[in-house]
Amino acid sequence: MKGNMVLLEFLLFPGLLFTAVAGLLTSWVDRKVTALVQMRVGPPFLQPFHDIRKLLYKETCVPEGGAIGLFLLAPLLGLAGVTLASMILWRTLLNAEATFVGDLIVLVYLLVMPALGVMLGSFASRNPLASLGGSREVKLMIAYELPLVLAILVPVVHANSIRLGDLLTGQAPVTSLSGVLALLVCISCMQAKLTIVPFDMPEAETELTGGALIEYSGPPLAMFKLTRAMMLFTMPVLLVVLFFGGLVSGPGWWPALIGFLLWFVLVAITIVIRNTTPRVRIDQAVRFFWGPVSIVAALAVTLAWLGF
Amino acid sequence: MNGAINALTRSLNVFHLGGSACNNCDIEILDALTPRYDLERFGITLVGSIRHADVLLVSGIFNRKAAIRAQELLAQVPKPYLVLGIGGCPCTGLMFRDSYNWDRPPSDYMQIDAFVPGCPPKPEAIISAVVKVVEGLRSGALVPRCLQESGGMVEKAATEVADTA
Numbered sequence: 001m002k003g004n005m006v007l008l009e010f011l012l013f014p015g016l017l018f019t020a021v022a023g024l025l026t027s028w029v030d031r032k033v034t035a036l037v038q039m040r041v042g043p044p045f046l047q048p049f050h051d052i053r054k055l056l057y058k059e060t061c062v063p064e065g066g067a068i069g070l071f072l073l074a075p076l077l078g079l080a081g082v083t084l085a086s087m088i089l090w091r092t093l094l095n096a097e098a099t100f101v102g103d104l105i106v107l108v109y110l111l112v113m114p115a116l117g118v119m120l121g122s123f124a125s126r127n128p129l130a131s132l133g134g135s136r137e138v139k140l141m142i143a144y145e146l147p148l149v150l151a152i153l154v155p156v157v158h159a160n161s162i163r164l165g166d167l168l169t170g171q172a173p174v175t176s177l178s179g180v181l182a183l184l185v186c187i188s189c190m191q192a193k194l195t196i197v198p199f200d201m202p203e204a205e206t207e208l209t210g211g212a213l214i215e216y217s218g219p220p221l222a223m224f225k226l227t228r229a230m231m232l233f234t235m236p237v238l239l240v241v242l243f244f245g246g247l248v249s250g251p252g253w254w255p256a257l258i259g260f261l262l263w264f265v266l267v268a269i270t271i272v273i274r275n276t277t278p279r280v281r282i283d284q285a286v287r288f289f290w291g292p293v294s295i296v297a298a299l300a301v302t303l304a305w306l307g308f
Numbered sequence: 309m310n311g312a313i314n315a316l317t318r319s320l321n322v323f324h325l326g327g328s329a330c331n332n333c334d335i336e337i338l339d340a341l342t343p344r345y346d347l348e349r350f351g352i353t354l355v356g357s358i359r360h361a362d363v364l365l366v367s368g369i370f371n372r373k374a375a376i377r378a379q380e381l382l383a384q385v386p387k388p389y390l391v392l393g394i395g396g397c398p399c400t401g402l403m404f405r406d407s408y409n410w411d412r413p414p415s416d417y418m419q420i421d422a423f424v425p426g427c428p429p430k431p432e433a434i435i436s437a438v439v440k441v442v443e444g445l446r447s448g449a450l451v452p453r454c455l456q457e458s459g460g461m462v463e464k465a466a467t468e469v470a471d472t473a
Contacts, residue, residue: 028366035343038343043349044349050319052317053315054316054317054318057312057315057388061359061384114427142463205355210359210360212360213360216360217360218386
């Protein structure tokens with residue numbers, strides 16, 4: 001009986017269906033705001049849903065000589081990872097007591113899965129441009145994971161616990177200096193984790209013509225697009241849970257409204273950065289994340305440890 | 309109406325398959341995709357990979373060797389897809405007709421669904437053609453040629469081109 005409930009939660013709410021719908025709506029917001037920045041009308045409301053529906057009807061092409069099994073399984077890996085991550089997050093938001101010790105560590109690992117899926121898929125497709133995109137994805141991940149994990153340590157130090165529920169009910173880390181620094185680090189890492197401009201070199205449309213996803217078509221491509229949309233929804237939720245904990249938990253609709261507004265502000269920051277910066281080279285990105293961003297993250301952890 | 313066709317008409321991903329054109333059609337195609345005309349209103353976006361494409365915009369002519377490559381590319385597009393000939397060249401060859409690299413018009417060996425005449429056609433003409441194609445697909449008057457029975461034509465033409473090259 002309990003197993004059935006978990007399966008239901010995984011497939012419907014707060015798992016796959018809920019996150020997919022919310023993610024596609026978020027990607028519509030992204031495209032619409034981008035259009036408004038460029039002074040055009042932009043796509044119709046249900047456009048992301050139409051895109052996915054069309055891809056589900058299209059033929060699946062498989063590259064000759066590629067690792068077919070891995071090629072077709074890679075998109076599933078990312079989709080499953082982000083679905084589970086979103087499920088853990090939303091279970092915490094709905095009931096702060098329902099989580100287990102160490103769920104934050106599980107979450108960090110699950111959020112690596114989409115990038116891992118892109119890598120495996122691109123290397124399995126036996127396309128030079130795809131493997132170039134895949135290798136850039138690897139380098140980008142090595143670059144941003146270090147500061148991201150350091151920044152996630154800050155709320156953990158503040159709450160003195162590694163359970164998401166405790167982070168949520170304690171005082172919001174963003175009210176301290178170290179929390180603000182860690183939030184800034186997390187916002188820049190989020191941009192890279194979502195592989196959107198200025199850190200979209202794995203897909204670099206102008207040089208790699210789709211890069212890592214170049215050989216994908218039909219339903220597998222739809223899965224990758226869905227995964228990206230779901231990540232666009234889930235990452236800001238994670239940041240809200242980590243840094244605005246005390247503000248968004250509690251009874252009544254007031255914390256929920258504040259949480260939604262904070263989430264929207266984080267999405268808006270992402271979209272504005274995406275629309276106002278050019279793509280950087282991979283070496284510039286690695287230097288950026290291992291240099292200033294890691295130093296700020298280490299500083300934030302030290303400050304948090306000293307109690308600021 | 310067929311669900312696949314309905315879904316296709318609501319989200320068209322465009323791929324630009326340029327032959328050896330004089331570049332004017334290419335410029336007009338890019339013009340049509342600029343924010344000024346905002347084709348994303350109709351769900352039309354430009355993609356870089358032919359595997360993501362739903363519509364191929366063919367411009368210019370192909371010489372004998374390029375024609376083989378063009379057909380290889382055409383075989384790699386996931387079905388269902390549409391092919392639009394932009395400008396007069398894919399239909400008749402226009403000014404390339406008497407040049408040394410002239411083989412025959414691309415319409416002889418590619419299954420082109422619709423032609424947009426003009427030398428070059430304005431962005432408005434390209435958009436109008438896309439709207440007409442979408443209306444034709446939705447009303448059932450037009451069936452993508454890649455889904456029609458005469459599929460053998462492309463392969464036959466490819467070997468013919470290879471023989472003469």
